[in-house]
Amino acid sequence: MRKAARWRNLVWVLPAVLLLCVFCYLPLVQNLGFSLLKWDIYSGRQAFVGADNYVKMVNDPIFWKSLLNNTLYAGISIIFQVFGALVLAALVEGLPSSRWRGTLRAIYFVPSAISLTVAGLLFYFIYEPRMGILNAALETLGLGNFAQAWLGQENTAIFGIIAMSQWQGFGYCTLLFAVALQRIPSELFEAASIDGVGPVRRFFSVSLPLVREMSSLMMIVTVSGAFQVFNEVMVMTTGGPNNSSQVLGTWLYRSGFVRNDFGYAAAIATAVFVITLVLAVLQLWLARRRRVEW
Amino acid sequence: MRKSTHMMTALLAGTALALTGCTGGSQTAAQLDLQKEPEYSGTVSILTKFGGDPLEPYFEDLAAEYTKLHPEVSFELIQETDQSIKDKTKTLTASQALPDIYFTWAGNWANNFIDGGLAADLTQAIAPGTEWGSTFGESSLKAFEKDGKYFAVPLYNNGKFMGYNQKVFKDLGLNPPSTLEELISSCSVLRGAGYEPIAFGNKDGWPGLHYLQQLFAYEVPAEALEADFHPETAKLDDPGYLRAMQQFTGLINECTGSGKDSNGVLYTSAQQALATGTAGMYYQEVLEFDTTASEGSQLKNDGLGIFKLPASAAAKGDTKAIEGSPEGYLINPKSKNAALAVDFMKFATSKENATKLSAPPYGQPSAVKGVVSEQNSTGPVVEGIKQVNEASEAIIWLDSVTVPDVADAWLAGGEALVAGSQSPQQVLDAVRSASNAAK
Numbered sequence: 001m002r003k004a005a006r007w008r009n010l011v012w013v014l015p016a017v018l019l020l021c022v023f024c025y026l027p028l029v030q031n032l033g034f035s036l037l038k039w040d041i042y043s044g045r046q047a048f049v050g051a052d053n054y055v056k057m058v059n060d061p062i063f064w065k066s067l068l069n070n071t072l073y074a075g076i077s078i079i080f081q082v083f084g085a086l087v088l089a090a091l092v093e094g095l096p097s098s099r100w101r102g103t104l105r106a107i108y109f110v111p112s113a114i115s116l117t118v119a120g121l122l123f124y125f126i127y128e129p130r131m132g133i134l135n136a137a138l139e140t141l142g143l144g145n146f147a148q149a150w151l152g153q154e155n156t157a158i159f160g161i162i163a164m165s166q167w168q169g170f171g172y173c174t175l176l177f178a179v180a181l182q183r184i185p186s187e188l189f190e191a192a193s194i195d196g197v198g199p200v201r202r203f204f205s206v207s208l209p210l211v212r213e214m215s216s217l218m219m220i221v222t223v224s225g226a227f228q229v230f231n232e233v234m235v236m237t238t239g240g241p242n243n244s245s246q247v248l249g250t251w252l253y254r255s256g257f258v259r260n261d262f263g264y265a266a267a268i269a270t271a272v273f274v275i276t277l278v279l280a281v282l283q284l285w286l287a288r289r290r291r292v293e294w
Numbered sequence: 295m296r297k298s299t300h301m302m303t304a305l306l307a308g309t310a311l312a313l314t315g316c317t318g319g320s321q322t323a324a325q326l327d328l329q330k331e332p333e334y335s336g337t338v339s340i341l342t343k344f345g346g347d348p349l350e351p352y353f354e355d356l357a358a359e360y361t362k363l364h365p366e367v368s369f370e371l372i373q374e375t376d377q378s379i380k381d382k383t384k385t386l387t388a389s390q391a392l393p394d395i396y397f398t399w400a401g402n403w404a405n406n407f408i409d410g411g412l413a414a415d416l417t418q419a420i421a422p423g424t425e426w427g428s429t430f431g432e433s434s435l436k437a438f439e440k441d442g443k444y445f446a447v448p449l450y451n452n453g454k455f456m457g458y459n460q461k462v463f464k465d466l467g468l469n470p471p472s473t474l475e476e477l478i479s480s481c482s483v484l485r486g487a488g489y490e491p492i493a494f495g496n497k498d499g500w501p502g503l504h505y506l507q508q509l510f511a512y513e514v515p516a517e518a519l520e521a522d523f524h525p526e527t528a529k530l531d532d533p534g535y536l537r538a539m540q541q542f543t544g545l546i547n548e549c550t551g552s553g554k555d556s557n558g559v560l561y562t563s564a565q566q567a568l569a570t571g572t573a574g575m576y577y578q579e580v581l582e583f584d585t586t587a588s589e590g591s592q593l594k595n596d597g598l599g600i601f602k603l604p605a606s607a608a609a610k611g612d613t614k615a616i617e618g619s620p621e622g623y624l625i626n627p628k629s630k631n632a633a634l635a636v637d638f639m640k641f642a643t644s645k646e647n648a649t650k651l652s653a654p655p656y657g658q659p660s661a662v663k664g665v666v667s668e669q670n671s672t673g674p675v676v677e678g679i680k681q682v683n684e685a686s687e688a689i690i691w692l693d694s695v696t697v698p699d700v701a702d703a704w705l706a707g708g709e710a711l712v713a714g715s716q717s718p719q720q721v722l723d724a725v726r727s728a729s730n731a732a733k
């Protein structure tokens with residue numbers, strides 16, 4: 001009977017497993033295969049080149065520049081979208097008026113509802129050096145010396161994109177943290193208040209530990225997202241100027257679709273997969289070790 | 295242990311599966327019998343570069359008219375823009391799903407398809423001297439010639455010119471400059487009068503490459519330039535490259551309104567600046583003339599004039615060369631409808647349809663001989679095509695004439711020159727390194 005039940009379960013999950021294999025794991029394995037090839041899409045010729053694409057990757061300064069930009073993206077996203085959003089959620093949830101809480105949650109969430117492409121275009125025009133409102137605002141505030149081509153300069157382009165990304169992702173993270181905070185039993189906050197604990201201490205001693213699972217999840221999502229970023233960079237700078245805002249996703253795309261080096265693009269894709277997998281496993285492991293039950 | 299054996303087996307099996315395509319390779323396409331009468335039935339798929347306003351209706355109307363003549367024929371149009379067609383074409387190529395007719399630039403871009411057996415040999419039908427071929431200018435056909443064979447149907451000609459506001463120039467007592475030095479000195483006059491001398495937006499990188507390629511043609515001897523486009527023969531050691539890059543940075547810094555900030559400005563913003571009369575000049579393709587000076591625009595009222603980007607008085611290259619080349623359409627040799635596709639392209643390049651293409655709002659000067667005239671095209675388009683035909687040589691765009699790795703290095707280098715983050719020597723070193731790696 002037990003055996004029959006096991007088979008029945010297997011039949012139920014089989015379609016999902018098959019779909020997962022065909023559309024997720026098979027392409028992953030295929031990509032690994034492609035990364036060992038030199039592939040001319042025009043003639044269709046594919047030659048096995050072993051680890052050549054990986055050697056090329058290690059020696060490619062733009063790959064390292066892209067990796068650095070992704071790491072920067074991840075670091076800033078952790079500060080703003082994980083820690084910053086948690087602080088904001090705690091502040092909003094601490095408000096006595098439920099109407100204000102709801103209104104603010106909605107206001108913060110609105111940017112997340114805008115597509116990345118539209119948000120990218122919107123910020124492109126905000127940053128535009130001569131007609132954009134950012135430089136106009138700086139001029140109005142008497143800070144005209146700081147006005148510049150935010151996306152047109154090698155030292156500011158990637159930060160301009162990251163800033164847009166934070167603006168867009170911040171509200172979504174805040175909302176998720178708000179949900180996590182609402183799940184904490186109110187008795188715990190009341191007990192802390194009776195003990196004379198102030199709001200800052202309450203945040204660090206009660207809120208922070210009890211939303212650890214959500215924090216871990218947000219860390220995984222934002223860090224993985226930071227290594228998979230593509231749309232906003234393509235829309236705002238296409239990786240330029242002079243490859244200064246290139247990230248792994250756009251360098252992969254450029255290597256494949258502009259430079260016709262699909263084998264090398266597959267090698268970069270493998271690197272992105274390995275990096276995100278390792279980071280996710282590491283964070284899941286850390287989160288499990290620090291799990292707090294109540 | 296057992297688990298790891300399973301994983302290893304799965305990985306090897308997967309890799310073997312992925313590698314099954316390794317031995318693959320396209321077969322040389324069968325020779326098309328272009329003399330054969332097409333069967334007027336079925337669906338013809340076409341990938342065009344006519345996406346967006348005002349070009350989109352052109353192929354739609356052509357398809358509708360052809361269907362009227364041959365009701366059994368239908369069309370599947372894939373219309374892309376200048377930016378998106380590159381990705382679309384490569385995706386379709388990689389997935390072996392190229393349509394029956396598809397757009398191409400001249401140079402390395404077209405050669406990739408020709409060498410890969412993805413372009414039908416149209417020699418029998420379109421070579422100079424054939425009935426259809428005789429309707430085209432020979433230089434347009436030659437842009438798609440390889441090893442004595444002809445592979446594309448040239449649809450329109452193109453060239454790059456400095457467009458200027460005639461009224462502004464007249465009011466300020468300026469004449470079209472004949473040397474680069476004169477051009478730069480006219481910039482201060484325009485700036486003094488409150489105009490942006492040359493509108494320039496390099497967000498996409500290629501507008502800068504267009505300046506560079508024309509200046510290279512002026513400063514680098516033609517044989518050296520041609521050899522340098524091919525990594526196998528490239529030396530990239532002619533001092534003309536450095537001179538041209540210095541001239542380019544001089545132009546950017548002294549003549550453009552956005553200067554070092556230009557990498558953050560869209561080329562369409564620059565186009566708009568000339569159209570609205572806030573800029574004195576804008577470097578543009580013939581294909582853009584009718585869009586920049588569209589009906590009702592300030593520029594249309596003021597008058598659009600054109601002149602070739604002038605060479606320096608001490609230029610060492612070919613000062614009569616002009617940047618630009620025809621753009622055309624390839625026929626997929628694996629297409630079941632290849633004969634029908636050829637017939638449709640004959641229809642598209644008939645005198646009547648070629649005339650329509652050359653007139654506003656399209657303003658795409660047809661490659662068909664004798665079509666571009668004052669009767670159907672605007673003055674600047676007629677003048678531009680006349681100068682293209684009179685040029686000693688057409689220099690193909692830098693991003694499509696050479697291999698992608700080298701083109702990409704030039705693109706990054708052009709952006710660095712605009713931003714002032716690299717010297718001409720550093721840019722040339724990077725390009726040389728990319729060229730050596732591509733050998």
